[in-house]
Amino acid sequence: MASFLLGRAAxxxxxxxxxxxxxFLVVRALPGDPAIAMMTSNATPEEIQAMREALGLHxxxxxxxxxxxxxxxxxxxxxxxxxxxxxxRMILDRFPVTLHISLAALVIAMAIAIPAGVxxxxxxxxxxxxxxxxxxxxxxxxxxxxxxxxxxxxFAVILRWLPPGGYEPLSAGIGVSTAxxxxxxxxxxxxYAATITRMLRASMLDVLGREHIAVARAHGVPESTIIWTDxxxxxxxxxxxxxGFSFGYLLAGAVLTEVIFNLPGMxxxxxxxxxxxxxxxxxxxxxxNVTVFVLINFSMDALYALLDPRIRR
Amino acid sequence: MNGIIGxxxxxxxxxxxLAAASLPRSAGAQPRGTxxxxxxxxxxxxxxxxxxxVETGAANLLAYSNLLKVGxxxxxxxxxxxxLPQISDDGLSYVFELRRDVRFHNGDRLTAxxxxxxxxxxxxxxxxxGNLRRFISDVQKDGDYVxxxxxxxxWVGWMRLMGxxxxxxxxxxxxxxxxxxxxxxxxxxxxxxCGPFIPKSFRADVEAEFEAFPEYxxxxxxxxxxxxxxxxxAATQLANLRAGSVDIISNCPPKDFAPVSRESGxxxxxxxxxxxxxxxxxxxxxxxxxxxxxxxxxxxVDRDYICEEIYSGLVTASAxxxxxxEFWYEEDLAKQLAYDPDxxxxxxxxxxxxxxxAFEAIVPVPSAYVEAREAAVVxxxxxxxxxIRMNIRQTDxxxxxxxxxxxxxxxxxxxxMQSSVEDYLVWNNYHKDGxxxxxxxxxxxxxxxxxxxxxxxxxxxxxKPALRKVTEILVDHCPALWIGRLNAYHLWRSDIxxxxxxxxxxxDLTSAKKG
Numbered sequence: 001m002a003s004f005l006l007g008r009a010a011x012x013x014x015x016x017x018x019x020x021x022x023x024f025l026v027v028r029a030l031p032g033d034p035a036i037a038m039m040t041s042n043a044t045p046e047e048i049q050a051m052r053e054a055l056g057l058h059x060x061x062x063x064x065x066x067x068x069x070x071x072x073x074x075x076x077x078x079x080x081x082x083x084x085x086x087x088x089r090m091i092l093d094r095f096p097v098t099l100h101i102s103l104a105a106l107v108i109a110m111a112i113a114i115p116a117g118v119x120x121x122x123x124x125x126x127x128x129x130x131x132x133x134x135x136x137x138x139x140x141x142x143x144x145x146x147x148x149x150x151x152x153x154x155f156a157v158i159l160r161w162l163p164p165g166g167y168e169p170l171s172a173g174i175g176v177s178t179a180x181x182x183x184x185x186x187x188x189x190x191x192y193a194a195t196i197t198r199m200l201r202a203s204m205l206d207v208l209g210r211e212h213i214a215v216a217r218a219h220g221v222p223e224s225t226i227i228w229t230d231x232x233x234x235x236x237x238x239x240x241x242x243x244g245f246s247f248g249y250l251l252a253g254a255v256l257t258e259v260i261f262n263l264p265g266m267x268x269x270x271x272x273x274x275x276x277x278x279x280x281x282x283x284x285x286x287x288x289n290v291t292v293f294v295l296i297n298f299s300m301d302a303l304y305a306l307l308d309p310r311i312r313r
Numbered sequence: 314m315n316g317i318i319g320x321x322x323x324x325x326x327x328x329x330x331l332a333a334a335s336l337p338r339s340a341g342a343q344p345r346g347t348x349x350x351x352x353x354x355x356x357x358x359x360x361x362x363x364x365x366x367v368e369t370g371a372a373n374l375l376a377y378s379n380l381l382k383v384g385x386x387x388x389x390x391x392x393x394x395x396x397l398p399q400i401s402d403d404g405l406s407y408v409f410e411l412r413r414d415v416r417f418h419n420g421d422r423l424t425a426x427x428x429x430x431x432x433x434x435x436x437x438x439x440x441x442x443g444n445l446r447r448f449i450s451d452v453q454k455d456g457d458y459v460x461x462x463x464x465x466x467x468w469v470g471w472m473r474l475m476g477x478x479x480x481x482x483x484x485x486x487x488x489x490x491x492x493x494x495x496x497x498x499x500x501x502x503x504x505x506x507c508g509p510f511i512p513k514s515f516r517a518d519v520e521a522e523f524e525a526f527p528e529y530x531x532x533x534x535x536x537x538x539x540x541x542x543x544x545x546x547a548a549t550q551l552a553n554l555r556a557g558s559v560d561i562i563s564n565c566p567p568k569d570f571a572p573v574s575r576e577s578g579x580x581x582x583x584x585x586x587x588x589x590x591x592x593x594x595x596x597x598x599x600x601x602x603x604x605x606x607x608x609x610x611x612x613x614v615d616r617d618y619i620c621e622e623i624y625s626g627l628v629t630a631s632a633x634x635x636x637x638x639e640f641w642y643e644e645d646l647a648k649q650l651a652y653d654p655d656x657x658x659x660x661x662x663x664x665x666x667x668x669x670x671a672f673e674a675i676v677p678v679p680s681a682y683v684e685a686r687e688a689a690v691v692x693x694x695x696x697x698x699x700x701i702r703m704n705i706r707q708t709d710x711x712x713x714x715x716x717x718x719x720x721x722x723x724x725x726x727x728x729x730m731q732s733s734v735e736d737y738l739v740w741n742n743y744h745k746d747g748x749x750x751x752x753x754x755x756x757x758x759x760x761x762x763x764x765x766x767x768x769x770x771x772x773x774x775x776x777k778p779a780l781r782k783v784t785e786i787l788v789d790h791c792p793a794l795w796i797g798r799l800n801a802y803h804l805w806r807s808d809i810x811x812x813x814x815x816x817x818x819x820x821d822l823t824s825a826k827k828g
Contacts, residue, residue, distance in 0.1 A: 031708070031711075031712040031715055031716075032709070032711035032712045032714075032715045033711065033714075033715050036711055036714050036715060036718070037710075037711045038365070038440070039440060039441065043440075043441055043443055043748060044443040044447075044748050045718075045751065046443070047441075047442070047443045082355075082357050082517075083357050083358070083517045083518070084358075085517065090517075093516075149548060149549075149552075152549065152552045152556075153552065156552060156556045157552055157555045157556050160556065163556065163558055164549070164552045164553050164556045164558055165544070165549060165552075165553065165558075166542070166558065259545050259546050259549070260546055260549055261549070262542075262543070262544045262545070262546075262549060262553075264516070264518065264519045264543075268518075268545065269518070272355060272518060272545075275709055275711070276355075276711070277711055
């Protein structure tokens with residue numbers, strides 16, 4: 001097991017190194033110039049050049065890369081061009097917002113998907129199944145920003161039950177905080193719920209069609225035990241995999257949701273930093289996203305290896 | 314018993330009256346309440362000399378003051394100076410007398426040394442210092458309250474630019490660190506200004522809070538706290554206004570402006586601004602090195618339709634850089650470039666291309682004026698009617714300017730916020746020393762002379778003939794398709810007063826109050 005994990009960790013390090021090179025080069029391949037973004041078009045060429053030098057953009061690429069990576073290894077992702085604040089600090093400031101929304105969205109997604117997926121599988125071809133599939137299809141098809149705008153209109157403007165956006169941390173009070181994240185979490189959660197519902201339904205149907213389920217039924221095991229103990233637990237593994245990756249996507253930041261609901265999270269920051277050609281910030285945010293995904297993948301590999309010894313071989 | 318209570322009551326009442334009488338006269342006008350305004354664009358810093366967009370401009374108006382400021386309608390008005398400067402006959406020397414009652418946020422008094430310090434630092438480190446450095450040769454003091462600014466060439470427009478981005482800070486204030494623009498800079502700026510509000514808290518790209526400065530030389534502000542909140546989507550801003558979570562919004566979709574401003578519970582207003590919607594054409598390369606093709610484009614576009622239907626009247630159509638409501642607008646010259654498809658076809662024939670031609674228009678999105686893309690589509694349809702094919706390439710502003718600086722462009726229709734059109738854009742875009750003139754491709758010594766002549770005058774009577782000459786050359790050579798002038802417009806809740814749109818487009822919340 002240890003050698004398996006070590007091997008995976010080595011692969012992880014290689015992936016991260018490759019990703020860092022790729023991120024660094026792709027960011028610099030973006031059309032546009034950070035100095036122009038900061039100085040606006042009214043600056044003289046001399047001022048723009050002076051700004052380039054102040055930002056270190058006149059240095060050879062390998063020097064810039066070396067400086068960035070060596071800093072990243074000790075947690076220093078550089079200094080944002082736009083905000084002149086440490087990138088690590090900005091990420092630390094924004095990450096809790098995204099984490100909070102992501103967790104809330106995931107809870108909502110699972111709370112919808114688990115009963116919907118199980119019931120749809122249990123009543124395959126019936127009214128509940130059709131209803132769940134139609135709702136899931138609507139959930140997948142409806143753009144999050146559209147759903148967000150409609151929910152703001154209904155719940156914030158017309159009914160005035162909830163605030164139209166903004167973020168309040170849990171320290172501001174659980175009620176206030178929840179009221180602020182409810183609409184965006186529902187908008188995001190329902191989108192992911194649709195995907196997870198379909199995944200769970202398919203997995204459930206697969207498990208319910210297996211021999212051991214037929215044997216259990218023949219032995220008179222109650223249907224609820226078959227559904228929740230035998231089928232659901234087996235169907236949960238691929239579902240949790242999908243949920244894990246959904247969580248990874250959520251942590252990367254949902255740009256549109258954060259813009260529509262005015263949430264100062266990672267997605268909005270990434271969007272702004274790309275527009276401003278804020279190289280250190282883009283690099284830091286993308287590297288974090290890659291790292292999160294790679295770590296989730298690594299954790300899953302480790303978990304599977306733990307559960308299924310065949311994988312370790 | 315009743316008598317004792319009565320005497321006590323009387324004494325208490327008397328004490329109350331005496332206490333009330335002993336309060337400062339301003340006690341009845343103590344700053345109170347909070348006004349929250351939303352910003353569409355980013356607010357990356359609060360800095361006296363890094364005004365890069367209308368959002369930083371709005372924050373600066375709260376925290377800082379300048380010698381002069383640009384008034385609501387664009388006229389220059391005294392701020393830290395007691396009056397407009399005395400200008401020498403040659404237009405090269407400006408003498409300002411400072412107010413003697415100005416205090417900085419830390420309590421220090423303003424003197425000429427602070428102005429000298431600020432100008433020295435601004436000219437050395439300001440984000441867009443190049444324009445003022447191009448003209449200012451020297452800043453000196455004459456005693457504690459007189460400042461003399463000497464220019465290399467006459468240019469009255471420097472005062473307007475100075476009013477936007479060269480704020481006066483307390484001497485010795487550490488706001489000059491090149492590496493600091495975010496949180497650290499906000500801390501450095503906290504006691505630096507002498508504006509009506511003191512920065513209280515700041516989260517880049519999220520929100521900033523300002524509290525009233527009771528010793529502000531213009532009188533204590535009416536409102537205790539001003540909050541600027543970033544809401545990066547125009548439709549969401551409107552939803553927040555309706556829900557009551559903000560009091561004033563910087564932008565809304567143009568089509569929503571008039572209906573919402575007429576609703577009970579809301580107010581709104583629009584006024585001409587220094588912004589312009591135009592399409593510069595690269596006169597240095599084909600096809601727009603042909604003057605007839607530039608004129609053909611200018612005559613083929615229906616500006617009225619774009620301004621009324623796409624921008625809901627929030628852009629004022631004009632075939633000239635001047636707006637029809639400005640003193641230097643020339644009706645007879647505007648007619649030469651007005652919408653006239655037959656005249657467009659005439660110019661195509663004169664260019665030897667009666668069947669039209671094709672060009673690429675770089676359209677920047679996203680933009681504060683998001684309808685730029687829809688406007689470009691209308692232009693595309695207009696131009697197609699006379700045989701001109703406009704291929705649209707969408708990109709963002711940074712890429713657009715990169716293309717421009719590389720000379721890799723033919724035309725880009727875009728909205729642009731300016732400090733002034735007559736005192737800045739006409740120089741910046743087409744004068745040989747203008748920053749954008751380097752890539753606009755236009756060179757004309759007669760034009761340069763005409764612009765510099767117009768820069769000598771502040772009063773309209775003398776400036777108008779000089780600007781007519783400038784406009785005549787621009788109409789004759791047609792280096793851009795002028796579409797219209799942007800109006801500044803805002804919406805607010807009806808319990809807000811003391812606020813309205815400004816010529817500069819910056820939100821001026823200094824006098825805003827609720828209730």
